[in-house]
Amino acid sequence: MRQLRRYQCFFLVLMVAVAGLALGFNSWANPWRVIPSPLSSQKMEPYRAIEQNWNRTCKAGLASSSAWDAGLFGSSRVDIGLNPKHPAFDGMKCGNFGLNAGLLAENEAMCRYFLDHQNPKLIVLAIDATDLTTPVAKKKQADFDISPLAGGPATLEQRLRDHAGISTLSSSLAATSRMLRGTLAEHTPEGFRREPEYPDGQLLYFSTIYRMAKQHTAQGKVDAEKIAMLEEIVARCRQKGVRLVIFFTPNHGLFQLAFRELGDPDPYFLEDRRALADLAARANAADPAAPPVEVWDFLDGHPLNTPPMPPAGQKKGHPAGWVDLFHVLPETGDRMLERLQGRGDYGELLLPDGVEARVAKVKAQLDEYEARNPEDAAYLRKSLAKFQSLPSKKQ
Structure with a gap:
């Protein structure tokens, strides 16, 4: 009996010692940047990853672990495409807080969390096509509900996971291994992905385009809850005197033509554009002295959005300037x-009295692209036909 008690005491002491070592090691490595510890190593910073399985946790940790003057928010389009070290942010420390597959419901939470921890000068929020007409999902992506973005005080389970959990320890070991090898993390310390992964062909994306177009057709109207989220972001920015710039993000011209091809009654996103323009106009009229809310519209047939598709079957082929159609x-x-610097001809400022003309211009641009690249249009129809011909599931 005495030997059993000794064994139990030894085992307990061993477990406490292991937990203590894990806590110390994780506090030093701080792989997700969520541990507020003076032990956190600055040398480790370039090797801390924005991990796919902990994407929301890592981006939230990034938002609260340093002082930021500006932030970029949106989906993976932001994560991959918008460089926080662009000259537009000269004199400001800018972070990229784009979330993989992040729609507005999660981006609103990310903006709120950022504003709770920072006093920035500028926020750039990117809205993807069809986001405004997509109802808020009941279930969030990946690790959102167990990340700091979920709101409320951290549970004991979260604290244990962040400080001494096996998943954190695994990430600490991975970050340390990268540091010892001199291999930088996939994202920069500002949260910007260094190198995108090119797909083997573009066909995979047509299944997503098909689903998005069908959903956009079925919903049709802008979701009131989404507009309320945008209004909340506007209100929070106004409270803190933050300049808010909204980007209506681009998609390749072939993506845009798919909506017309599939019979969408609003294939040029008139309702989405009108909602964004009206939102900005209301905010600016309500408080003319505040920094204006700007909406820049990049979803069109500009030459940057309509490079020809690569030859069929070309491995890792992609249109010039694009990873894929998204x-x-x-x-x-x-x-x-x-555009933040007032330069260039890509995109247009969206105003309520210019929405109709903007849509007419986009239609003309896409018509010109289709006429100029008939092989692209044929590829689009052939690709969409693969999904149109699928038998419908029985209800």
């Missing part, structure tokens, strides 16, 4: 950010 490369993203 994500611009930083070289195209840089042209978007030039």
